[in-house]
Amino acid sequence: MTPPKVQKGTYRMAHTNFWKVIRKFGKDAHQEALVMLHLETGPLAHYSGLYQISIHDIAAYCCMSLKDAENAIHGLSNRGLIVWDETRQLVYVRKMAYRQLGRNELNAKDITGICYHAERMPEDSRAVQAFVIDYSKAYQDIEDFFIGRVELYEAS
Numbered sequence: 001m002t003p004p005k006v007q008k009g010t011y012r013m014a015h016t017n018f019w020k021v022i023r024k025f026g027k028d029a030h031q032e033a034l035v036m037l038h039l040e041t042g043p044l045a046h047y048s049g050l051y052q053i054s055i056h057d058i059a060a061y062c063c064m065s066l067k068d069a070e071n072a073i074h075g076l077s078n079r080g081l082i083v084w085d086e087t088r089q090l091v092y093v094r095k096m097a098y099r100q101l102g103r104n105e106l107n108a109k110d111i112t113g114i115c116y117h118a119e120r121m122p123e124d125s126r127a128v129q130a131f132v133i134d135y136s137k138a139y140q141d142i143e144d145f146f147i148g149r150v151e152l153y154e155a156s
Contacts, residue, residue, distance in 0.1 A: 011041045015099040021081070034062050035072040036081065039093050040100075048114045049096030050121060050131045054089045083130040092127040094134060 018040055022033050038061050039045060044053045059069035076082045083092040101110065114135065121128045 011043060014041050017099045029075065031062075031064060031068050031072040032075045032079075034064070035069065036076055036093075038062050039076075039082065039091060040096060045093075045096075046117060047097055047100040048117055048131070048135075049093035049100075050090070050118060050127060052088070052090055055086075083127045085125045085127040088122060088125050088127070090121065090125050090127040092131045092134075094130075 014037065018037075022036065025033050025036075035058060038058060039053070042053075042061060044057065045051060055066065055069055055073065058073070059066045062069060062072075064072070073082070073084050077084050081094055083094070085091070097106070097110070097114070106114070118128070118131060118135075121131075123129075
């Protein structure tokens with residue numbers, strides 16, 4: 001199986017903190033590591049960590065069978081690194097903004113971009129709900145945007 005052709009510079013660089021996460025996987029999790037690398041740096045990724053991607057795209061870009069891609073996704077979900085909404089083909093990669101931006105603080109431009117992006121996602125998705133809860137806890141400046149939604153999601 002050959003991966004789809006992509007232009008040079010399509011993939012992002014992996015931040016140093018990303019490799020610390022991968023090292024914890026162990027020797028038996030090569031496919032999980034490959035899928036995580038793709039989710040973190042791939043051409044369809046959004047720096048916030050919340051974006052749409054199909055399981056077929058993951059399998060194609062990672063040169064693995066659909067079954068192997070599904071197993072890797074479930075393994076990453078069990079590790080708590082991602083939240084996968086299978087019905088909507090949405091993924092939330094936890095702490096991706098921190099690794100992509102390389103800092104704990106978000107500036108006004110980051111907040112505007114993340115809120116604009118999140119506003120267009122389906123509210124009833126597990127991935128979106130986890131994203132809203134995590135971001136409102138991690139970044140105080142973003143909490144005002146998600147006010148009301150956090151309490152609703154935490155209750156469900």
